[in-house]
Amino acid sequence: MAVPKKRPSHARTYRRKRANEKRSLVTIGVCPTCESPVLPHHACPSCGYYKGQEVIPVLAEKEKEKKKKEKRA
Template identity: 55%
Template sequence: MAVPKRKTSKARRDKRRSANSKLAAPAISKCPQCHEPKLPHRVCKSCGYYKNKEVIDAE
């Protein structure tokens, strides 16, 4: 069985671990009614529309 010759330093270990923990920015689409940025597959917070239908009354 392979055994490490030297102890891996915290900096080297953490550098390797941090390469896999990048967060991706959320996808943002434009509302077809009011052209405000919104999350896809969700009701628009500014106008209340979803799939060209008014779902909630937003004022």
């Protein structure tokens, strides 16, 4: 029976084991309302819409922040 003459190095073993583990590319969609990049199955971070409905009230939060800044100044 054949026996290896030398022990394979750690780098060689690691490279062989990781040969088929490739990182997959992240698919990025486009928001239909504001046309900004969006991850699939996520609400749009800029407008707060998901599947045509407003899920996150982003504009209301921005208005509150503006009012707070005006009060401070």
